[in-house]
Amino acid sequence: MKIALIGYGRMGKEIEKIALDRGHEISLKIDVDNQSDLTADNLKKCDVAIEFTIPASAIDNYKLCFEAGIPVVSGTTGWLDRKEEVYENCESKNGTFFYASNFSVGVNLFFELNRKLAALMSDRSEYDVEMTEVHHTQKLDAPSGTAISLAEDILNVSPTKNKWVNDKVPASNELNITSEREGQVPGIHTVKYESEVDYIEITHSAKSRKGFAFGAVLAAEFSAENKGILTMKDLLNL
Structure with a gap:
């Protein structure tokens, strides 16, 4: 599976390690130094995106993923006052959006x-x-x-x-x-x-970030095979 990492801070680096260990490929890494690389064309080369950034940029990132037609896993918090807007945009594009306040x-x-x-x-x-x-x-x-x-x-x-x-x-x-x-x-x-x-x-x-990162990769794998608005309840059958 080809993964786009939107946000390459501590969590992004931890996610990368686990994704590579599970046999996936990181096809696109977006950080503060290369934000111009975050385009629909580049996203279309990936199977799924994992987004860990900040509330101010997260929603635009989600919408770009929907436009590119790839599932997006969101680990950013602090944007839920616009949740309905994001969900409606996802559904209008027949997209896939996996959100969890915590992936552990x-x-x-x-x-x-x-x-x-x-x-x-x-x-x-x-x-x-x-x-x-x-x-x-x-x-x-x-x-x-x-x-x-x-x-x-x-x-x-x-x-x-x-x-x-x-x-x-x-x-x-x-x-x-x-x-x-x-x-x-x-x-x-x-x-x-x-x-x-x-x-x-x-x-x-939590003892480390590893549990969060592992859950995010599981969510990406699940999102690549499922459609719509998804949560950890769906992933874990809770």
């Missing part, structure tokens, strides 16, 4: 655990819920896309919380997400339910 297989199992715990706690009014996410200092968005996904799954079943907030003292109807940035932490996400007498806490802690 472990994190996606953690999402399932979070949903089950949230359902169990939905009628336990004596517990209040809060979240913490910790990432490296180079991470641009806060809270993380993974934290937002976790929070939204809690809000979907909570009888008392109807919105999430970031780094503030929450009102009774708000779920606070504390964002911490330190060192080279790949990602730690914690959901905590606390009462007067005890607390229940679940945590996922």
Whole structure:
């Protein structure tokens, strides 16, 4: 499979290693120094694109992939306020778009655990819920896309919380997400339910970027064989 890497930072380099190990070819690498090479003609020479850039450029990159007629796997976060626009553009071009706030297989199992715990706690009014996410200092968005996904799954079943907030003292109807940035932490996400007498806490802690990169390559392989709007739930049959 011929892969276009749009974004060749730390994640892009990790994805490249895993893709090559799995027998794929990196046919196009786009970084800040060669952005003029990101054209529909060059993309058409590839089977799939994996996009890890920044919110300001991501949507234009997606649309260019749709125009070129190749599937795109998106690992960029912070653009979801324009999600409907992207999905509509993909569908109008009969394209394929795979988005995940986190490509780690472990994190996606953690999402399932979070949903089950949230359902169990939905009628336990004596517990209040809060979240913490910790990432490296180079991470641009806060809270993380993974934290937002976790929070939204809690809000979907909570009888008392109807919105999430970031780094503030929450009102009774708000779920606070504390964002911490330190060192080279790949990602730690914690959901905590606390009462007067005890607390229940679940945590996922990434050891490195390798798990994210491996999941992104799996998503690229899956996207090359499937059509439409795809997610990790489709890939993992969750």
